[in-house]
Amino acid sequence: MDGSGPHQFDVEDLLALVRNYNPRCNAALIREAWAYGARMHEGQLRYSGEPYFTHPVAVAAILTEMRLDDATIVTALLHDVIEDTRSTWEEVSRLFGREIADLVDGVTKLTNLQLSGAQSKQAENFRKLFMAMSRDLRVILVKLADRLHNMRTIRSMRSEKQVQKARETMDIFAPLAGRMGMQWMREELEDLAFKVINPEARNSIIRRFLTLQKATGDVIPTITADLRAVLERDGIEADVFGRAKKPFSIWRKMQEKQLSFSRLSDIYGFRIITRSEADCYKTLGIIHQRWRMVPGRFKDYISQPKANGYRSIHTTVSGRDGTRIEVQIRTRQMHEVAEAGVAAHWAYRDGVPTQNPFAVDPGTWVEQLNDRLGEEDHDAFLENVKLEMYSDQVFCFTPKGDVIQLPKGATPIDFAYAIHTRIGNSSVGAKVDGIRVPLWTRLKNGQSVEVITAAGQRPQAAWLDIVETGRAKAAIxxxxxxxxxxxxxxxxxxxxxxxxxxxxxxxxxxxxxxxxxxxxxxxxxxxxxxxxxxxxxxxxxxxxxYPELAHAPAEISADRAVAGLEADQSFTRAPCCAPLPGERIVGITYRGKGVVIHAIDCPVMADFEDQPDRWVDLRWRVGRHPPSYGVRLLLTIRHDAGVLGRICTLIGSQGANISDLEFVDRKPDFYKLRVEVELRDHEHLHALMTALEAESDVAQVARIRDPSLKP
Structure with a gap:
């Protein structure tokens, strides 16, 4: 796709990829789009120095791997013409039809969304992202392929830009690909971002993996042969594939379970593709008879599919020498949906749309997702989007045997609201598998849940910190x-x-x-x-x-800024999150230090979940606070004469005082510096960051919150 080597990738090569799955494609339309895109981008170069048009071509080639329709392939070829060339929506519509023009316009609008940045703007742009998805999901498919190619070629970008794009990919695009069922794309995006964000950790995983292979040999062919042999002996026709998990997947598991690499199990994954659903269950029985099943690691997504259409049986067994292996069992049709996710709806085979019974209707899928995100508040919407995108699934049963699908970490309150808002509002308790449990209990796969309600019961504010689902949070x-x-x-x-x-x-x-x-x-x-x-x-x-009668409210002194303390209690702000007036806070008592106040969303709070006696319910007093609360900002500014002076003057003009300034990184074209400023409250911080973001000499501004700076 890069045009290097003896043969340059041309339109006939792209057509060959399309004809592999769609022999009746509109070759004339694709040729015309190629010629138009090449003409519009003529003379433009990528960061790497290649002709720019190699990028849209590569995006189109990625989409052929998902066997997508002509309109999506043409959109990929044209996806940057409206934004980056003299082309217009009207011209694209006249030449290629309204459907393609709207798709190209949709991708252009998504490209212009800043999905990382100020919280309120980020939330509003997430709304626009979901609106674009509801109009035509193919816009997101093109955008994901666009991001995948940009991540594959990210090394030609400036280092600051690489980190920004990698973080945005890890936070937004990779989880979105996973949510849409395109697990292969999620894994590749995560690994490419991991390579930029934490190259040392990734290299360490690869080195350890190579050391393990030297010690034990490549176990994948051996285990694959073992699996094939036991299946053949029982007359099961199936394809067996094995692979080592991606470095980021291994790293995440190490972090989540706080395990060293040597103690990590199931770093190998195997897929068995059978001829029928009945064979899936026969295969499961054969494997469990041959190897010992690992308790708690079995999931049946065939009887309880994921919302994006994913169906498969997952089990983990102890193989040779105690090596744990994860096995996924599914049919060919299930495998196609597992690879393409929601995109399977548009997939072609032999010139006709694939009639895959497991492909979900994209419209229904987006509608369900939007239903779960029906919250007006900016911060809540953003929180709910991220919860929904990152959530793994837990399946629980009602007393009647109906299945309720919830995100990992959900509680009986989430379960109650998933049934009906009225039941959620009147919940007073729950029974899980017949045993009475507190409402904050985390539910597990396969449990039966009975919600106990009472007339006159109303939701409590404390529930907001217990529930996981956007629907429950919105209703409460x-x-x-x-x-x-x-x-x-x-x-x-x-x-x-x-x-x-x-x-x-x-x-x-x-x-x-x-x-x-x-x-x-x-x-x-x-x-x-x-x-x-x-x-x-x-x-x-x-x-x-009466402007002439109004008096400015008295300034609240810094030692009286927090309400909810005992008369003899003093407080300090936690250095890890440095909370500001206007932000939700909670206090933690320390012997000899009084009460340390943290922002409610500070990661350090997880350390105190099992110490409720140390928590103190606090709030900032309402009124005018002095500009004396230190907050650290990370600024990336242009390296040019007078820029630093102008930035300092701008900070001063916003009523903020600089108490400390430190250069973190110096590059020929950019400086990165850490600035501590003294502010009044959260609104003051927002106003300052907005002013800095609007300054042309500032490439990036972010608030620093460092969990390692524990009190």
Missing amino acids: RRSLREEDRSRFIRLGHELARVAFEHVGRKLTDKALRTAARTLAMPDTDELLARIGSAEISAQEVLGAL
């Missing part, structure tokens, strides 16, 4: 808002009345309506609810109506 937040609203309205009315009387004014319905309109709120109830919940102050309402 909605219920809490409704329950609190009437109380906040009454409290808000009283606070407003006192504030108005304090300046010699009377609180009237007309005054409230005028204030609501001035502050762009739909009605007076919303205004009063926000006053009661401390989202806005009564002083702000006064300021909106």
Whole structure:
């Protein structure tokens, strides 16, 4: 695909790849798209110095591996013409039809989305990503193939850009490929990103693996032969394939289970492709008779398929010399869906769309995914998207035998909300396999769950920290808002009345309506609810109506900034997460240190899950805080005369004080520096980062949170 060597990849080579699975393809359309794309990109070069058009061609070739339709292949050839050349949607539509023009436009819009960056912007762009998926999932397939080729050729980029792209790939594109059932693409994207983010760890895994092979020999051919032999003896026709797992897959397992490489098992995976579903179960029985099954490592995704259509039986057995091997058993049709995932819906064979009974309808799949992400709040939406994309599946049963599919780590509360919001809201307890358990119990595969409900029960705020699913979080937040609203309205009315009387004014319905309109709120109830919940102050309402009477709120001293402490308790901010006023916090008691406050999402909090007696429920006091809270930022700025001075001036103009500055990396064209700034609150941080991101001399800005800096 790179045009090197004795034979340059041309349109006839691409057509040969397409004809392998679609002999009746529209060759004229693909030739025309090739010629148009080559003409539009003429003179453009990639970072590596190759002609730019080699990239769209490589993307198209990747999509032929998934046996995709002509429209998707043509979209791949044209996917950058609207963004990077003089071409327009109107011209693409006139030459290639509206369907292809819309697909190309969709890929262009996705390319322009910044999926990493400021939290609120990231969440909004995730919404746009899911909207694009709901219009036509082929847009995402082209985008994933585009990212895969960019990751394969990432070495020609600047090192900072490599790291940024690799992190975005690891956080977003690899999990998305996995969620869509394209496991091979997920694994390759993860491994390519791993190579950039942590090359030392990857090389270490490869070195250890080679050492293991020297000591034990290549066990894959031996185990493959053993499997084939036992299947043939019992008359099972099947194909057997073996492979070593990817370095990142091994590394992740080492991290999750906190094991050294020498103690890690099942680093080899084997697939058995049978002729029928009945043969899958016969094969399972034969393997379990021949080798010892490892308890807790059996999953039957044939009887309980994943939402993306994935079907397979997974088991782990102890093979030769105690070597653990993972075996996946499935039919040919199941294997095609396991390789292509949701993309199997568009796959062709012999010129006609494949009639694979296991391929899921993409529209239904996206609709189900969007249903689980129905949350208005930016941060919650982003949290839910990431939960949904990273989640592994757990299958549990209702007392009637119905199956409920949940993400790994789900609780009986998630189970209750998955059945119905009303059941979730009224949950008071649960029985798992007939035994009463707390609502925070983590469910496991195959358990039977019975939810116990009571009239008058309402969701509790603590549930938000227990549940895993976006659906449960959204329903709990909605219920809490409704329950609190009437109380906040009454409290808000009283606070407003006192504030108005304090300046010699009377609180009237007309005054409230005028204030609501001035502050762009739909009605007076919303205004009063926000006053009661401390989202806005009564002083702000006064300021909106009578600017001359409003007083600036008194500044809260740093030693009184946190509410919820005992009279004799002092506090310090945790250096690992450096929480700011406006962020949700929790306190942890330390002997001799008082209370250390952490952000609620600080990774260090996991260390205290089994020490609930040390947790203290805290919150920041509402009001004006002094700019005295240190936060560390990592800036990548252009290396040029006067740039650093301008950046320091910009930080000062935002009311932030620089307390420390350290150069981390110096390159001929860029500097990377660590800056500690003193800020008032989370809003102040957001305003500063927005101003820095808008500065043309700043390539990247990120908040530093370092779990290694434990208190």
